[in-house]
Amino acid sequence: MADSDELIDELAKLALFADLDEPQLRAVAHIFEEAWYAADTRLLRQGIGGSGFYVILEGEVAVVIDGEERARLTRGDYFGEVAILLGERPVADVVAQGPLRVLHLAGQDLHSFLLTYPRVTYRVLVEQTRRLRNANRWRR
């Protein structure tokens, strides 16, 4: 496991946490759990479950809806927040495409995390908007 200072350096480079100062990054490193997954692990299962907010540190995941790959997410990307925010089941499978290292936050902790770090929330808001635009494009 990376020591705490290394992890903080890593977090500082992610767009999601770019507005946080060092004490805040240290707090984030403490709140999230670092986790590793083997290739082909399903972190979220469409319509079934798996919960939590994940930020990718190393590796890549595929976002699969009804068996069809819709997106690839990589370092700095995150997923799982939509299901938590809505209190619903995941709308996609999220599958590790090789060894994967992530930060994980339990679903019940996401709300208070977002309230504590409004600038992170704002970053998620912008990203969500981008995803909505892309989703609208698929539909056409």
Next chain:
Amino acid sequence: MMALGTTEKAELLGRSELFEGAPAAALGRLAERAGERSFADGEYLVRQGQAGTGLWVIVSGSARVVRGSEELSHLGPGQFLGELAVIDQQPRLASVVATGPTVALGLASWDLFAEVEKDPELAAAMLRGLAHRLRQVIGEAHH
């Protein structure tokens, strides 16, 4: 131009899905920052290709949504434009032009951000609203 009060402005803004579930106090503060503007016939509310820097809701009159020479739709009182652009400031995909004298209530991106930063509950409510829309869109694409 008939000036809207803060309560009326808050009520208008509150009809946006973007602010569904937003605390009333936050809507009130957004309303105080929002401004009314009159547009003459043929005047642009937004121009295609320009960065979105705010959202508008039509108060009275109407506007045409056009891309190039193609008319995409018509907006009337209570309808919004720039609900996503206000957040991500992407270039507008279409122009919106007043048809006849039109009054719109505008909320600038920077005013929204200032409130979002002060009021994380507002940010969280907006996030839930977008998550809800995202899910609807994905659902419609697949069923």
